[in-house]
Amino acid sequence: MAEQTSGDPLFRSHDPIFNRKELLHVGHVPDEDRIVGRDDEIQSVAAEVGAITRGDPPNNVMIYGKTGTGKSLISRHVATRAKDAARGNEIDCAVLYVDCSEANTETRATRQLALSLKEQTGYQQNIPLRGVGTMEYYQHIWGILEDCFDAVIVILDEIDKLDNSNILMQLSRAREAQKTDTYIGVIGISNKVQYRETLDERIDSSFGHRELFFHPYDASQLREIMRNREDAFQPDVLEAGTIELCAALAAKKHGDARKAIEILKEAGELARRTGSETVSEAHIQQAQEVAEINRIEELTSGATVHAKLALYALASRIITGGRETYKTREIYERYVGICDLVANDPITENGLYRQLKEQAFLGVIESEKTGGGRSQGSYLLHRLVTDPKHIVKAVRRDSSLEQLPTYDQLHETGPSATNRDLDLDSFA
């Protein structure tokens, strides 16, 4: 490919790999025609909030699903379309979006709602940034809604990160409590299906809502999502089969569109760094490994040292023992040895069991009850959802755990260490 250069050859004006790299950025919101494979979900969300466009009260809806399944994208997409459709019917509808992983308290969330309403309207009153409580923000919210809008769709993304659910009650009771006549539809989004139970405990029936579940993408959907952004690359840079491979790997691991797109981008950067003119399957493989380790590190970043050690214990058993699944007891035995190695006091077996359950919650491991007849009792078998190699790498990135044996060291120990006693001293 001919290379154009700017004045200084140090800075090439022409990117040999990427054409429109922004299509692969994390925050990029694709155009409508680049949204793929979510027609049913779009219909379902529209069915819940769509009444707004006809001047009728909407349903609240909770959307559950793992990360990267298009929940945020589809919610914003449908809300925006509903707003436009409403305008066509001379109904003033606002769309408000709150990322509750940042605005994680009721005060922060209501402040953001109030400020974004002010921004959308020419509201004259001053809304203080600090020093006032939730009630004052609610006053502003009701005031602006009442003055300016017939309806509003409030998207509360990552709602499980909110410290309480009062905002749901306030929003759903606002009309009944005569705070405002504006119709309010809430779209709550959670990456954790388990939040469902918590929610039921926290709220009463006034927050009536439907539930939707977004499933991980399969390989063909991921393929289409990436095909639709192929023009992020220069023509002919992506070798045949690369998108297919990327989709297959991502579908097998997690079905997360965000990660799939990230892998594609990372593969392109790898190609560029190494001076390659094309992106090959090898680049995808390599990018996928890095992404997977990052993903595990991200998932476990908030976990305690003991959770990490528990994961490491399971990974190291799999590496040295060759089996896919291990009992809690077997993991515990290895865990105790490992604690010794990093000079950490072990927690109890029951404590470890709870850590494992927490990891299952994060989607890093899967646990299933097995076991025999009445006399034998049942027990749990744990397996890793990812390559144990990645767990070892991710756990060792924690600076307090970097002295743990590497994958290669564990691997060399081999099946001789199937028994409880991996000779950890040899690594120390």
Ligand SMILES: Nc1ncnc2c1ncn2[C@@H]1O[C@H](COP(=O)(O)OP(=O)(O)O)[C@@H](O)[C@H]1O
């Ligand atoms: N159906 C889709 N079509 C095109 N791009 C998608 C689709 N689903 C997700 N994406 C892309 O993948 C990324 C993750 O989607 P997002 O909606 O943020 O997932 P979630 O909120 O479920 O974690 C976004 O960058 C989005 O652009």
Ligand SMILES: [Mg+2]
């Ligand atoms: Mg999201």
